Amino acid sequence: MPTKPAPATDLAPDTVPDTAETRSTVRALLRLWPYVRPVRTRLGAAAVIAILASCVGLVIPLVLKWMVDGPVADRDPAGVWLGALYLLLLGLAEALLFGFRRWLVARPLAGVEAGMRADLYRHLQRLPVAFHDRWASGQLLSRGTTDLMLLRMFLAFPLTFLLVNGVTILVGVGIMLVQDWTLGLVILGPAIPVMITCGIFEKKYSAVARRAQDQVGDLTTVVEESVLGIRIIKGFGRHRSQARAFHELSHTLRGTELRKARLLAAIWAVIVTLPEVAIGAALVVGAVQVADGALSAGTLVAFLSTALALRWPVESIGFLLAMSQEAATATDRYFEVMDAEVEADPAAGSRAAGAMGVPPLERSREWGRVGAAAPSSEQRAVPEVGTNAVELQGLRFEHVLFRYPDAAPDSPPLLTDVDLHIRSGESMALVGATGSGKTTLTALVPRLHEVTEGRITLDGEDITALSREELRSMVAVAFEEPTLFSATVGENVLMGAGAGAGEEELDRALAVAQADFAHALPEGTGTQVGEQGLSLSGGQRQRLALARAVVGRPRFLVLDDPLSALDVHTEAAVEAALRQVLADTTALIVAHRPSTVLLADRVALLSEGRIAAVGTHHELLRTSPEYAHLMSGLDKPGDAEGPQERDGR
Ligand SMILES: Nc1ncnc2c1ncn2[C@@H]1O[C@H](COP(=O)(O)OP(=O)(O)OP(=O)(O)O)[C@@H](O)[C@H]1O
Ligand SMILES: [Mg+2]
Numbered sequence: 281m282p283t284k285p286a287p288a289t290d291l292a293p294d295t296v297p298d299t300a301e302t303r304s305t306v307r308a309l310l311r312l313w314p315y316v317r318p319v320r321t322r323l324g325a326a327a328v329i330a331i332l333a334s335c336v337g338l339v340i341p342l343v344l345k346w347m348v349d350g351p352v353a354d355r356d357p358a359g360v361w362l363g364a365l366y367l368l369l370l371g372l373a374e375a376l377l378f379g380f381r382r383w384l385v386a387r388p389l390a391g392v393e394a395g396m397r398a399d400l401y402r403h404l405q406r407l408p409v410a411f412h413d414r415w416a417s418g419q420l421l422s423r424g425t426t427d428l429m430l431l432r433m434f435l436a437f438p439l440t441f442l443l444v445n446g447v448t449i450l451v452g453v454g455i456m457l458v459q460d461w462t463l464g465l466v467i468l469g470p471a472i473p474v475m476i477t478c479g480i481f482e483k484k485y486s487a488v489a490r491r492a493q494d495q496v497g498d499l500t501t502v503v504e505e506s507v508l509g510i511r512i513i514k515g516f517g518r519h520r521s522q523a524r525a526f527h528e529l530s531h532t533l534r535g536t537e538l539r540k541a542r543l544l545a546a547i548w549a550v551i552v553t554l555p556e557v558a559i560g561a562a563l564v565v566g567a568v569q570v571a572d573g574a575l576s577a578g579t580l581v582a583f584l585s586t587a588l589a590l591r592w593p594v595e596s597i598g599f600l601l602a603m604s605q606e607a608a609t610a611t612d613r614y615f616e617v618m619d620a621e622v623e624a625d626p627a628a629g630s631r632a633a634g635a636m637g638v639p640p641l642e643r644s645r646e647w648g649r650v651g652a653a654a655p656s657s658e659q660r661a662v663p664e665v666g667t668n669a670v671e672l673q674g675l676r677f678e679h680v681l682f683r684y685p686d687a688a689p690d691s692p693p694l695l696t697d698v699d700l701h702i703r704s705g706e707s708m709a710l711v712g713a714t715g716s717g718k719t720t721l722t723a724l725v726p727r728l729h730e731v732t733e734g735r736i737t738l739d740g741e742d743i744t745a746l747s748r749e750e751l752r753s754m755v756a757v758a759f760e761e762p763t764l765f766s767a768t769v770g771e772n773v774l775m776g777a778g779a780g781a782g783e784e785e786l787d788r789a790l791a792v793a794q795a796d797f798a799h800a801l802p803e804g805t806g807t808q809v810g811e812q813g814l815s816l817s818g819g820q821r822q823r824l825a826l827a828r829a830v831v832g833r834p835r836f837l838v839l840d841d842p843l844s845a846l847d848v849h850t851e852a853a854v855e856a857a858l859r860q861v862l863a864d865t866t867a868l869i870v871a872h873r874p875s876t877v878l879l880a881d882r883v884a885l886l887s888e889g890r891i892a893a894v895g896t897h898h899e900l901l902r903t904s905p906e907y908a909h910l911m912s913g914l915d916k917p918g919d920a921e922g923p924q925e926r927d928g929r
Contacts, residue, residue: 305482308608309434311615315396316435319388326384327440333377334448334593338455340370341585345459349578385436393432400424400614406622409728410685415617418501419494423617426496427610434607438600445593445600452590459583460575466562467587470554474594478601481547485602488539489609495533502526540602547598555594559587623727623748673704673739674866675725675836677891681733682720693732694720696889704739707837707867709877709897711910712886718870719760721886722838725868726755738836756834758842760870762818762825766810769798769824773805776828789831792857794850795823818845823854830861837867843876855879874911883907 316323343366351359404412404420457464506513506522513522563584569575680698683691694717702708712718723729724736727743736743743751756776764772770786773795777785786805790798797820801807809816809824816824822845829837842858843851858879862869871877877897885893885900885907893904900907 305486305604305608308611309604311611312431312435315392319392322384322388323435323440326381327443329377329381329384330440330444331447333374333381334444335451336370336374336377337589338448338452338586340367341582341589342455343367343370344585345578345582347578348581349576353578381440385440389432389435392435393428396431396614397424397428400428400617403618403620403622407617407620408623408730409723411620413684414686416497416501418499418504419497420617421504422493422497422500423610423613427493427613430493430603430606430610431614434603434610438603438607441596442600442604445596448593449590452586452593456583456586459579459586460566460569463562463566463569463583466565467555467558469561470558474551474554477547477550478597481543481598482601482605485540485543485605486609488536488543489602489606490612492533492536492540493606493609493613495529495536499526499529499533502529544598544602547601548595551598552595555587555591559584559591562587674706675702675868676700676737676740677721677724677734678737679734680721680724680731680736682717682724682729683732684720684729692889694889698734698886698889698891700884700891700894702866702868704866705864706882707862707865707869707880709869709871709880709883710886711871711877711883711907713910716886717889718886719840722757722840722868722870725836725838726752726757753832754834755836755838756829756832757838758822758825758829758840760840760844762821764810764816764821764824766808768803768806769801769809770805772809772824773798773827773831776830776834777832781831785831786827789827792830792861793823793827794854794857795820795827798824819847819850822846823850826854826858833864835865837861837865837869839867839869841870841872841876844872851875877911885910 343363347360347363350356351363400423453464453468456467502525506526513519566575566580566583570577570580677698677700680695681693682695682698683693687694698721700708710718710721720729724731725743727748730744738746738751738754746754765775773786773789774781777789790796790805798805798807822842826839826842829839829842843854846854852875855875855878862879867880869876869880871880871883874897877883881896882894883897883900884891885904887906893900893907895903897911901911902908
């Protein structure tokens with residue numbers, strides 16, 4: 281129940297930000313270079329154009345000076361009109377150049393943002409499950425949305441305008457010093473205090489910006505959880521407490537945003553006030569000089585209009601710095617995810633993109649190939665026990681020890697010494713008390729988690745020696761929680777098959793999983809399901825997930841309690857169909873009920889981190905009190921033994 285969201289640092293333990301002291305804004309932003317590189321020419325051209333536009337603006341005061349000292353002093357109306365025309369043309373040129381700059385950068389920057397977003401998504405797909413266990417989804421979501429938007433805005437404005445404004449200010453100050461150096465020095469007076477203020481501001485703003493962006497991530501997490509868990513929230517009447525939790529978080533974020541605003545207001549006050557005072561002082565000094573005849577009126581007009589033209593470049597520095605800080609924070613947050621190590625795949629070599637990293641279509645093509653190369657039924661027949669070759673066949677766990685990466689280092693491992701051999705073509709049920717690590721053990725086979733010690737082999741080959749693509753094309757899985765994507769029923773099921781797979785395979789898989797209900801949906805197997813589509817019942821989703829697991833005719837099948845949500849009749853029907861599939865594959869099936877156990881040739885009992893017993897259901901009932909206890913009370917003992925007798929096992 282997501283009523284009490286943890287603070288940012290708990291949600292993403294790896295994201296503890298550097299202190300403002302050790303972190304350099306420029307160094308953070310430099311990491312954007314690889315993305316900016318392809319568009320550097322356009323950005324450079326845009327910056328040059330913006331500088332040109334600004335300098336055109338600075339010529340205006342010089343024309344004014346010419347007008348005041350020339351045509352105005354001489355009372356020459358034609359000259360005044362000509363001056364006015366010059367001013368109009370200069371203004372027009374400035375506007376056109378700025379417009380051209382906008383046009384130059386808009387498209388490439390949208391491309392940069394899209395590229396970075398695509399990279400982030402691709403990387404997220406390749407990160408290990410352990411990473412996703414640790415990170416709150418909202419934190420990832422906010423990095424892919426808000427942070428990337430901040431980066432695009434940074435590239436569009438502050439990056440260019442910090443440069444443009446810097447150059448404009450330098451040129452402007454130069455012009456003013458040339459006009460009259462005493463007045464120029466008066467104007468330059470506030471420069472040092474303004475720079476010191478900017479330095480202090482940067483440091484403070486950086487810390488607050490980081491906090492605000494992390495809090496946006498927390499807020500996103502709460503919204504996401506509440507939307508996904510809306511039934512539970514409503515069912516338990518928790519909407520008020522949920523709203524309160526949300527309110528608290530948004531209140532905290534509001535506080536942080538206000539702190540940002542206060543900092544911005546403070547720097548703005550300094551940046552605006554000091555130059556205004558300096559301009560006022562220059563006006564007084566200048567007016568005295570004009571009265572003394574030491575300065576021409578035109579020069580004073582030019583000087584003051586240059587000073588006024590520089591007001592905007594100076595004032596904007598405040599928010600340009602703020603935006604740069606936010607962008608640096610966004611870059612840090614983006615690369616915190618991008619720097620997380622993807623699943624190492626030594627066996628794949630250059631094909632380092634794990635199966636989860638390649639687009640679904642590519643992956644399904646892989647699956648299809650191996651599906652086609654699946655061994656014939658003779659090969660799959662349970663071989664005689666005893667010979668070495670036979671010993672290598674099938675799925676083997678050898679002294680597997682496993683501890684979750686985020687478990688306390690001194691805690692005992694969840695799986696201490698798992699030794700299990702599932703012979704080729706055999707199906708093995710895995711039984712154990714709840715929380716004993718069954719799901720964990722099954723997740724080790726497709727390498728969703730890495731074994732801490734020991735090894736797992738498929739037909740004698742260590743799974744770590746296979747590339748993830750190969751491995752995941754050999755092993756198909758169905759988990760306890762059947763997940764359907766926002767796609768059609770057919771697409772969801774065929775995810776587990778090759779690209780060439782079509783209606784025929786789909787129909788077969790649906791038949792095996794007893795999911796023929798799919799044909800009766802409003803648009804048959806073309807019906808949209810998942811979050812944006814039709815809601816299916818738990819049992820319906822489970823059967824589709826099962827169909828997905830079997831559609832590619834995998835050599836190894838790992839099913840985590842695949843029949844838990846089915847009613848007795850459907851379960852019996854699915855079992856009957858599954859029996860055919862299991863005859864062709866090597867399978868590990870987590871089972872809670874005797875009826876599921878009976879699908880398998882043998883049963884393994886997982887207890888206290890190791891396989892405590894292996895045998896037929898029948899044998900274990902007799903020899904293992906723990907097994908007998910687990911099986912009793914779930915089904916009637918008579919039921920438990922009955923079907924097996926019928927099967928003659
Ligand atoms: N990602 C994780 N990080 C840390 N610990 C975990 C993680 N996932 C599960 N665990 C812990 O591992 C233990 C075994 O979990 P697992 O899901 O494998 O049990 P299970 O045998 O499948 O239980 P059930 O029969 O209820 O499905 C539990 O105590 C659980 O808290
Ligand atoms: Mg489980």
